[in-house]
Amino acid sequence: MTDFGAKDILGARPLPRSFFLRDATTVARDLLGKALVRVHRGKVLGGEIVETEAYLGSADPASHAYRGLTPRTRAMFEEGGIAYVYLSYGVNFCMNVVTGPAGEAQAVLLRALRPLFGVEAMAKNRGLDPDLGEKVLRNVASGPGKLTKAIGVNLSHDGAPFSAGELRLVDLGLGYPARQIVAGPRIGITKAKDLPLRFTVKGSPWVSR
DNA sequence: GAACCGATTGCCT
DNA sequence: GGCAATCGGTTCG
Numbered sequence: 001m002t003d004f005g006a007k008d009i010l011g012a013r014p015l016p017r018s019f020f021l022r023d024a025t026t027v028a029r030d031l032l033g034k035a036l037v038r039v040h041r042g043k044v045l046g047g048e049i050v051e052t053e054a055y056l057g058s059a060d061p062a063s064h065a066y067r068g069l070t071p072r073t074r075a076m077f078e079e080g081g082i083a084y085v086y087l088s089y090g091v092n093f094c095m096n097v098v099t100g101p102a103g104e105a106q107a108v109l110l111r112a113l114r115p116l117f118g119v120e121a122m123a124k125n126r127g128l129d130p131d132l133g134e135k136v137l138r139n140v141a142s143g144p145g146k147l148t149k150a151i152g153v154n155l156s157h158d159g160a161p162f163s164a165g166e167l168r169l170v171d172l173g174l175g176y177p178a179r180q181i182v183a184g185p186r187i188g189i190t191k192a193k194d195l196p197l198r199f200t201v202k203g204s205p206w207v208s209r
Numbered sequence: 210g211a212a213c214c215g216a217t218t219g220c221c222t
Numbered sequence: 223g224g225c226a227a228t229c230g231g232t233t234c235g
Binding site for chain 1: 229231232
């Protein structure tokens, strides 16, 4: 697969503020099929979101917000529409979309992309073989830490808005009907592990694991 | 302060 | 499938 639409996507209107001012579970479902776009070193990177997880805020034992506001979780407590980025296991960055009104700390973890824009550059950022075989493509952004590395997101993007500039979320016109969305338990958590708050596009080869 | 625990990944057997 | 890497936050002494 080669790049397509990379020029057009920059002209697309980012998702409106109202999109983010809803509960995390709804936003997590609605983000499937939307595009995450990143302008990095003069290139357009990104792809279609195919896997998300909802974190419900201060009342969700699995959320970093469960213990209240700390320097790390500050962005999560702001109004929806910005990024919450944190360092996972001291090694990988993970990026969330903050949702809902200020103070609720709801967020959606972006877990996997179907690479669409700047695919070669993303593979390079991941240190993968740039020949872009099928196996390589499926490995570019099929996990939360892989995704951030592929598009060059780090702690400097904590609190950054998705409305414009170098991070954007835009509508690809690919709405999935409910029957094409699979809900299951969130990955890698030990608390509230049975809640079906992980969402994937049914049958997608681009998801993690 | 010290010990322990992750919203993970990649490399090893 | 096991496990190390690596560090911020939380908990316990």
